[in-house]
Amino acid sequence: QQQVKQSPQSLIVQKGGISIINCAYENTAFDYFPWYQQFPGKGPALLIAIRPDVSEKKEGRFTISFNKSAKQFSLHIMDSQPGDSATYFCAASMRNDMRFGAGTRLTVKP
Amino acid sequence: NAGVMQNPRHLVRRRGQEARLRCSPMKGHSHVYWYRQLPEEGLKFMVYLQKENIIDESGMPKERFSAEFPKEGPSILRIQQVVRGDSAAYFCASSQTSGTNNEQFFGPGTRLTVL
Numbered sequence: 001q002q003q004v005k006q007s008p009q010s011l012i013v014q015k016g017g018i019s020i021i022n023c024a025y026e027n028t029a030f031d032y033f034p035w036y037q038q039f040p041g042k043g044p045a046l047l048i049a050i051r052p053d054v055s056e057k058k059e060g061r062f063t064i065s066f067n068k069s070a071k072q073f074s075l076h077i078m079d080s081q082p083g084d085s086a087t088y089f090c091a092a093s094m095r096n097d098m099r100f101g102a103g104t105r106l107t108v109k110p
Numbered sequence: 111n112a113g114v115m116q117n118p119r120h121l122v123r124r125r126g127q128e129a130r131l132r133c134s135p136m137k138g139h140s141h142v143y144w145y146r147q148l149p150e151e152g153l154k155f156m157v158y159l160q161k162e163n164i165i166d167e168s169g170m171p172k173e174r175f176s177a178e179f180p181k182e183g184p185s186i187l188r189i190q191q192v193v194r195g196d197s198a199a200y201f202c203a204s205s206q207t208s209g210t211n212n213e214q215f216f217g218p219g220t221r222l223t224v225l
Contacts, residue, residue, distance in 0.1 A: 006152075034213070043114070043201050043216035044153065089152055096141065096165065096205075098214065102152040 003027055004092050006101025013108050019077040021104045023090035026071065030092035030099075035064065035075050038087045038103075047088070048075070080108045112137070114204050114217035115184075122223045129189040129196070131220045135204030142185040143214060144170075144177060147199045159185060192224045 006023045013019045025033075034049035050057045050064045050073065057064045063076040077084055085108050090101040115134040123129050135142050140161050145153040155169040159179040170177065174192075179185040189196055199221050203214035 032212075036216075041218075043203075043218045045216065046213055049213070093212075096143075096158050096212065098143070098155065100145075100153040100155075103150075 003099040004090060004101045006090050006104060008104060009102070010105045011107070013080045013106065015080065015082060015108055015110050017080050017108075019075075019080045019084070019106055019108070021075045021088055021090070021106070022072065023074065023092075023101050024070075024072045025092045025099075027092070027094070028071065029094045032093040033064070033066065033073050034091050034093070034098075035062075036089045036091065036100075038089065044089060077106075080106075082108045082110050084108050114139075114202060114215050116200075116202050116217035116220050118220060119218060120221050120223070122225060123192050124225050125193055126191050129192050129222055129224075131187040131189075131200050131202075131222070132184040133187070133202030133204075133217060134184040135202075136206075136215055139204035139206050139215070141205040141207070141212070142179050143203045143205075144185075144187050145201045145203065147201060147219070149198075153201065156187070189222075192222075194224050197222055197224045 004025050035047045036044035037047045038044040048059050048062045052068050061078045066073045087103045087105050089103050142159045144156040157170045157177045158166040174190045176188045199219045201219045203216045205212040205214050
C-alpha cells in the first residue's frame with residue numbers, strides 16, 4: 001500500500017527556473033512532512049520539513065506548500081541551479097513511522 | 111560529531127551466503143531505522159529499533175532477515191542465504207528522540223550485490 005504518492009518521476013528544468021515536485025498522502029494521522037535530497041552514491045539528507053499547522057515554509061530558495069484539506073504538499077525550488085540536480089524524496093511521518101514517496105529525479109540544465 | 115556510519119559501503123555476496131550490514135548511529139541517538147532502496151525507487155522502511163529492542167519490524171521480510179541493536183556496539187542488519195533479489199542499497203538512519211519531528215539522519219548506505 002503506497003501511502004505517499006510523488007510526481008513527477010523525473011523533471012528537467014533550465015537554470016534559473018522553478019522546480020515543482022508534488023506529493024499526496026492518504027493517512028491523516030501523518031503529522032510531519034520532510035523533504036530529502038539525495039545525490040548519487042550518497043544517503044538522503046534532510047532539506048526542509050513542515051508540520052500540518054502551517055501552510056507554507058520557506059528556507060532560502062526552497063519552499064514547501066502544504067494543503068491539509070487536499071492532503072497534498074509540494075516542494076518549490078526557486079532559481080534552480082545545476083547543483084540542485086539530485087533525487088528528491090518527500091515523506092510523511094507519524095511518531096516514528098516514516099513513509100517515503102518514490103522520488104523525483106531533478107536535472108537542472110545550465 | 112560524526113554522522114551516521116555504515117559499513118561496509120559495498121558488499122558482494124554469492125547466492126546462499128550471509129550478509130551483515132552494520133550501522134553506528136550518531137552520538138547521542140538511540141533510535142535506528144533501516145531502509146532498503148532498489149535502483150530508481152524510493153526508500154522502503156524495514157525495521158525500527160531502540161537499544162536492545164525491536165519496535166517495529168513490519169517492513170522486514172519474515173524469513174532470512176533479522177536486525178538487532180545491542181546495548182553496546184552498532185546495529186546489525188543480517189540477511190541469511192542471500193538471493194539476487196536482495197541486491198539493493200540499504201540505508202540506516204538514526205534519531206535522537208521518538209515522536210513528532212524526530213529528524214532522521216541517514217548514513218551513506220551499504221550497496222549489496224548478490225552474484
